[in-house]
Amino acid sequence: MSNDKQVKEITSRDEDFGRWYTDVCRKADLVDYSNVKGSMIIRPYGYAIWENIQKVLDKMFKDTGLEFIQMPMFIPESLLNVEKEHVEGFAPEVAWVTHGGSEKLEERMCVRPTSEVLFCEHYSKIIKSYRDLPKLYNQWCTIVRWEKETRPFLRSREILWQEGHTMHATAEEAKEETLRMFKIYEDFQRNYLALPVIVGKKTEKEKFAGAEETYSLEAMMYNGVALQNGTSHYFENHFAKAFNITFLNKENKLETPYQTSWGVSTRMIGSIIMTHGDDRGLVLPPKIAPTQVIIIPIGNSDDIINLSNDIKEKLNNRNISNKIDNSDKTPGFRFAEAEVKGYPIRIEIGKRDLENKVVTLVRRDTLEKVQVNMDDVVEKVSELLEQIQKDMYNRALDRRNSMIYEAKDYKEMTEIANNKPGFIKVNWCGNVECENKIKEDLGLKSRCIIEDEEVNGPCVCCGEKAATRIYFGKQY
């Protein structure tokens, strides 16, 4: 058994979810705190997860024809001010650079909180004709938002992310692009991160500062709280007008192009932890785990070491990432460490196993053990990784579904909000007054509009005619 100190130091998630989360982040060596208030250090194991995320998304993006670019990280104040709603949304939370060396700057600059205005300024120079459209750009970079309360991956002053910014000749094309990238996010989060995200449009109140429409991926954490896991925005031509971006169409007439932007960040790592993790630590979906298999030899005999190396080589040949933990710590300690780190499969190789020509595979997600014949080990590992990936998704889906409630009226909604963590599905009139009241009374924010369900009653809040179905929930 792996009942070790390392695991015992993790707070139970049912006891104190917040502490459980930070315990897992630290004990699994994902992050460390630094003397830089509000900024975290992403340690090698955490960064390797981000590298895997980048690798997959990078390819998905390029396959759609996107090009990659690098914009400045600073935005002069006057440039940030060009689009009004945008500056109102972001100015309160930017970091201002006022001095270069010992000299005061003529105009202060903020560190980018997002780069719409930088892209627009560039687009205004390089877009002249319909031949220059569409422009499909993405950048991987770090952005800064001066948050007061911070938490590893969830809310940090520095955020690693990608931001895509595209320009199109027509509104239709821009809308298509908004949804194309949104769909890529959804596929990625479902199939790689095993997150059963709920997807839909944000309300007027909750959409991005300056956008016409915002689509959002809403993940539900173990404790029922929502984490907004990525957004895709359709801007119509709000920014393009503010920045005087125009192009000559085929008829040689000036038109204004249509724009999108979309982004996901290291916050997704927070979702993985809080959806799949348990009291023993991290549980990583195989498709995104930096180390899919940990091999733990029990004992130092040549036979055991040779077999470990042999299995390692076979796994390498199948492109299954793996490591041998041959340290001088006790087996129990090494098992516990493997559990804290969330390696999807652990292979235990002991003396008796060797005699019986078997090894033991342990699934991290269920902690189930299975003995397999030595010769079949790579085949079994490969099957099991696929099974774990599927099972993790389905378990998360079942759990999510079990925490979605329906409320017909305000009394019912209040009752659920006060007693049951999760999302609440309601009919809504579409007015921001009701949205605000629900936020104030119950601490719930609208998550996203449900497109594929028919209204089946009056507005849960005011009782007037409902316009749409919508999710409400607490959020990080």
Add this chain to the structure above:
Amino acid sequence: MSNDKQVKEITSRDEDFGRWYTDVCRKADLVDYSNVKGSMIIRPYGYAIWENIQKVLDKMFKDTGLEFIQMPMFIPESLLNVEKEHVEGFAPEVAWVTHGGSEKLEERMCVRPTSEVLFCEHYSKIIKSYRDLPKLYNQWCTIVRWEKETRPFLRSREILWQEGHTMHATAEEAKEETLRMFKIYEDFQRNYLALPVIVGKKTEKEKFAGAEETYSLEAMMYNGVALQNGTSHYFENHFAKAFNITFLNKENKLETPYQTSWGVSTRMIGSIIMTHGDDRGLVLPPKIAPTQVIIIPIGNSDDIINLSNDIKEKLNNRNISNKIDNSDKTPGFRFAEAEVKGYPIRIEIGKRDLENKVVTLVRRDTLEKVQVNMDDVVEKVSELLEQIQKDMYNRALDRRNSMIYEAKDYKEMTEIANNKPGFIKVNWCGNVECENKIKEDLGLKSRCIIEDEEVNGPCVCCGEKAATRIYFGKQY
């Protein structure tokens, strides 16, 4: 012929090298200027070169056992101040963040100009025992140095780079690591970028602020001016002492570990341009070119288009990156554009060629044309790419060698400095007074010490006994 407007707009490099350089950067779509003073936009074609550089170096680093990490981008002033020489070197050129939103910060922070102090602070927490050593970390990130005069890739306020930071139990191990990474840089720059870099140790005056020893890669540009293309530093334990980093050795005694750091940046792209480029534009070494082959069909007949697609597919199967330029521009314009962009090989497919079952290959580096049989095209392209890579290196090497002069005395050194661009090899006493005098009189800085040549005369400057052979040269 490709005598087109696009090429004519590039200033001749012999006429005005500075303008030639910025013309090439712009015309080849590598960068654009922005409203953010001192920061450049790296456009898709320029960024694709950087992605290729990252891909190769990333693997070389990981193959030596390095782990990747992400540190904060801000450094509180008190943290920057911990190591004295270091802060003196960097404080004059950092960007200071003084406000978060509308609030003044209690302590101002700079955007990292380099991250030694951040790594040291982290190391002081995670290094406790000899078992924790070595620590071998690298990060890819953007750094900021508040330069007054900026130039694309060469000197910019924002620099994309990697910085490696390692900690070791012994001085020997740290020195080995310093040189191991230095060697990787040298291999990479010679074999991938086709740059015949001169490598060696910096003088006391020119070494990195806080380092014990700095090793530098010195590339010589077409105009004879040096570009420092990367450095690797051995810190002894200067920082470790300043940061109180200690570990328990095997005998359970406290010791101070030894440290290295090393970095290369987008500046290498500047080297590629200024070493290999010509009056027609960029010339890219095949191993780092985002598009190794451009296929230009002349005419729109189905035969020609089918053959172009057929060649494309065959090149894809051989992992030779390529594009078809089938735009409605004239062949001459498309040839010129291919030259400006520096694609290593251009394949021209015309009607007459098709009848003769041949296609024309044009080398970008020499502009030589060769007709090859249709069936052999992929084989020939593959051979030619290798040949171009070699030839580019050798031409750069010959040119570099032809611009290295030897000076026995100060008169001769002055004569060369005033008349011949390039590097000057001299004997030197080792005193900073002579180094300063040469800088003041002749505008030359020491490049690096020549380890493998014996002193063969007195110091070129003071006439006293020489201690070493050394290169001097103008620098960017």
